Amino acid sequence: MADDDEITAKRPTIYDLAQIAGTSASAVSSVLNGTWKKRRISARLAERISRIAEEQGYAVNLPARMLRRDRSRVIGMIIPKYDNRYFGAIAEHFETMARERGLFPVITCTQREPDLELEAAREMLSYQVECLIVTGATDPDRIADLCSAARVRAINLDLPGSRAPSVVSDNFSGALELTRVILSRVRADFGTALPLYFIGGRAQDNNTRERLRGFTAAHVEAGLAVPEDNCLMRGYSAAKTLAAMADLKIADGSGVFVNSTIALEGVVRWLHDQPNPPQMRFGCFDWDPFAAFLPQNVGMMQQDVATMLSTAFQLIETPPEGAPTLQIPCRFRPRP
Amino acid sequence: MADDDEITAKRPTIYDLAQIAGTSASAVSSVLNGTWKKRRISARLAERISRIAEEQGYAVNLPARMLRRDRSRVIGMIIPKYDNRYFGAIAEHFETMARERGLFPVITCTQREPDLELEAAREMLSYQVECLIVTGATDPDRIADLCSAARVRAINLDLPGSRAPSVVSDNFSGALELTRVILSRVRADFGTALPLYFIGGRAQDNNTRERLRGFTAAHVEAGLAVPEDNCLMRGYSAAKTLAAMADLKIADGSGVFVNSTIALEGVVRWLHDQPNPPQMRFGCFDWDPFAAFLPQNVGMMQQDVATMLSTAFQLIETPPEGAPTLQIPCRFRPRP
DNA sequence: CTGAAAGCGCTTACAG
DNA sequence: CTGAAAGCGCTTACAG
Numbered sequence: 001m002a003d004d005d006e007i008t009a010k011r012p013t014i015y016d017l018a019q020i021a022g023t024s025a026s027a028v029s030s031v032l033n034g035t036w037k038k039r040r041i042s043a044r045l046a047e048r049i050s051r052i053a054e055e056q057g058y059a060v061n062l063p064a065r066m067l068r069r070d071r072s073r074v075i076g077m078i079i080p081k082y083d084n085r086y087f088g089a090i091a092e093h094f095e096t097m098a099r100e101r102g103l104f105p106v107i108t109c110t111q112r113e114p115d116l117e118l119e120a121a122r123e124m125l126s127y128q129v130e131c132l133i134v135t136g137a138t139d140p141d142r143i144a145d146l147c148s149a150a151r152v153r154a155i156n157l158d159l160p161g162s163r164a165p166s167v168v169s170d171n172f173s174g175a176l177e178l179t180r181v182i183l184s185r186v187r188a189d190f191g192t193a194l195p196l197y198f199i200g201g202r203a204q205d206n207n208t209r210e211r212l213r214g215f216t217a218a219h220v221e222a223g224l225a226v227p228e229d230n231c232l233m234r235g236y237s238a239a240k241t242l243a244a245m246a247d248l249k250i251a252d253g254s255g256v257f258v259n260s261t262i263a264l265e266g267v268v269r270w271l272h273d274q275p276n277p278p279q280m281r282f283g284c285f286d287w288d289p290f291a292a293f294l295p296q297n298v299g300m301m302q303q304d305v306a307t308m309l310s311t312a313f314q315l316i317e318t319p320p321e322g323a324p325t326l327q328i329p330c331r332f333r334p335r336p
Numbered sequence: 337m338a339d340d341d342e343i344t345a346k347r348p349t350i351y352d353l354a355q356i357a358g359t360s361a362s363a364v365s366s367v368l369n370g371t372w373k374k375r376r377i378s379a380r381l382a383e384r385i386s387r388i389a390e391e392q393g394y395a396v397n398l399p400a401r402m403l404r405r406d407r408s409r410v411i412g413m414i415i416p417k418y419d420n421r422y423f424g425a426i427a428e429h430f431e432t433m434a435r436e437r438g439l440f441p442v443i444t445c446t447q448r449e450p451d452l453e454l455e456a457a458r459e460m461l462s463y464q465v466e467c468l469i470v471t472g473a474t475d476p477d478r479i480a481d482l483c484s485a486a487r488v489r490a491i492n493l494d495l496p497g498s499r500a501p502s503v504v505s506d507n508f509s510g511a512l513e514l515t516r517v518i519l520s521r522v523r524a525d526f527g528t529a530l531p532l533y534f535i536g537g538r539a540q541d542n543n544t545r546e547r548l549r550g551f552t553a554a555h556v557e558a559g560l561a562v563p564e565d566n567c568l569m570r571g572y573s574a575a576k577t578l579a580a581m582a583d584l585k586i587a588d589g590s591g592v593f594v595n596s597t598i599a600l601e602g603v604v605r606w607l608h609d610q611p612n613p614p615q616m617r618f619g620c621f622d623w624d625p626f627a628a629f630l631p632q633n634v635g636m637m638q639q640d641v642a643t644m645l646s647t648a649f650q651l652i653e654t655p656p657e658g659a660p661t662l663q664i665p666c667r668f669r670p671r672p
Numbered sequence: 673c674t675g676a677a678a679g680c681g682c683t684t685a686c687a688g
Numbered sequence: 689c690t691g692a693a694a695g696c697g698c699t700t701a702c703a704g
Binding site for chain 2: 010011061064067072085089091104105126146149150238272290291293
């Protein structure tokens with residue numbers, strides 16, 4: 001692509017192109033960034049410059065452009081993990097939607113470590129992001145403060161905060177519906193009407209609390225009380241969930257509300273490790289295409305990632321008053 | 337964090353800090369970027385500057401730093417998708433390893449679209465990446481050319497190319513082993529000794545060819561010939577795989593070699609949609625924690641992402657002669 | 673031990 | 689229709 005007779009070992013700049021084209025760097029710049037009609041540069045010159053840029057394999061130096069311009073057009077996202085369908089889908093939608101809006105997306109994954117979250121947020125600010133989407137952060141408010149000090153908009157996604165607008169799933173309604181389904185399927189399949197187990201998440205985190213509230217409400221409807229011992233919340237770790245499951249005494253005719261696909265990995269492994277696996281049913285808040293087909297599964301509550309993200313982008317485009325939390329309905333996917 | 341009596345609406349620069357500290361921007365710069373001992377700045381001044389930077393909520397402007405420095409310390413990765421365990425793990429390992437090496441990782445996901453791949457590569461070059469890891473690209477050689485014209489090192493990951501070093505799984509050996517296992521399990525469970533089906537991937541792509549070679553070799557060992565009709569390669573789309581599966585006439589006693597978890601989604605759905613699902617077994621080249629527990633699964637060939645990436649980083653650190661392809665062994669994970 | 677100054681590659685008023 | 693020049697926020701020889 002690059003001319004062989006090119007001597008310089010460095011990448012061409014607009015000055016190099018200007019020299020070749022016999023024009024000024026200003027002209028080259030405006031042709032290359034699309035403002036040339038406004039500057040009333042002749043179509044002929046514009047075309048010649050474009051051709052030369054192509055020939056020289058020119059690529060604009062984005063850091064230089066960002067430094068000069070008032071807006072960076074970079075949008076950041078921090079996300080706990082990539083390795084499950086929910087966060088994977090969030091990352092993909094974020095990238096696509098950012099590009100559709102002419103923004104450059106930068107994502108960084110923070111492993112659910114509060115320190116990494118903060119460090120990543122700082123790094124994003126250094127990168128001059130115009131806006132930061134904070135996904136599933138342990139302490140979104142600290143990050144929101146950091147951002148507001150730097151006059152960068154922050155949006156919380158998945159886990160809400162109190163110092164920036166938030167977009168989350170409607171966890172209460174989703175959990176209510178999922179719990180109803182599990183209860184009714186257990187009754188239908190086994191004739192039992194026992195309170196379900198609730199497995200996964202952290203008692204302190206908002207999503208878990210909301211889901212537990214929906215879970216409890218569905219039990220109340222059914223005239224059941226949930227014993228405290230039925231709830232196992234050891235965070236977002238399949239291993240810890242698995243280790244603690246022995247305490248639960250899940251027997252034939254049981255039903256289980258699994259609070260994430262991460263916890264589900266623990267549940268499935270536990271089931272498999274039992275010498276005599278109990279006849280039971282589970283439902284899961286979160287969707288996975290393979291887990292959907294597991295024999296004991298009665299259905300999965302799929303979060304509406306597309307709507308969550310388009311809502312987040314709306315909040316970015318037209319910032320609301322205060323720090324509202326918008327709830328997005330989930331979609332129940334019955335066992336296929 | 338920021339002082340309330342601060343008037344300026346813009347973010348502080350080293351000049352602002354210098355003024356507050358009563359020193360020069362040079363001093364501030366070298367304190368903030370760690371070169372102050374070399375410049376023999378007093379510990380006292382260094383401390384004061386650090387404190388003021390903290391108080392003012394200072395964050396270095398990375399684009400400006402990148403523009404000035406000779407090395408950007410940014411490393412790029414393009415990747416087809418985030419939403420499966422393999423690519424998710426690649427993205428996570430890449431980020432972690434880049435950070436361990438003091439590099440800033442930027443990932444972008446290209447949806448298996450050749451045009452997006454090229455566009456993303458150009459964007460990475462504009463971002464002044466020092467190196468680009470090209471993962472699963474349809475046409476890695478075009479990207480390698482683009483990079484070499486810009487004097488940026490490229491490394492191919494997952495799919496090999498001929499114009500840059502490549503790191504791939506040992507697809508032949510992995511497929512050989514996986515095929516042996518499926519054949520022997522089908523024999524043990526059903527007493528049949530029929531050639532297996534091969535489902536997923538693209539006939540033109542290197543990984544599929546290599547795996548097909550291992551698949552065929554295992555059949556030869558077993559004294560079996562593989563009918564051409566047994567192979568279904570409709571690319572990386574669960575829907576297309578599913579749509580074409582009717583042609584296969586998979587019956588009781590069959591065995592299936594599934595070439596990716598993406599194809600596996602199609603296979604599992606097909607199985608489920610059958611009025612009388614055949615008694616069959618499958619194995620899959622690629623690992624997924626839930627698919628691992630599906631009843632017909634005999635085992636999954638897990639690619640060694642950690643070793644693949646540390647090998648890629650080694651190639652970056654000590655560039656080899658030419659464009660070698662390094663093969664990383666896979667690990668077979670039998671059905672739990 | 674420290675500062676003034678040049679310059680990284682752009683963009684954009686400003687002045688023709 | 690076009691160019692010279694300033695300046696974005698840093699880093700780093702260079703000169704004390």
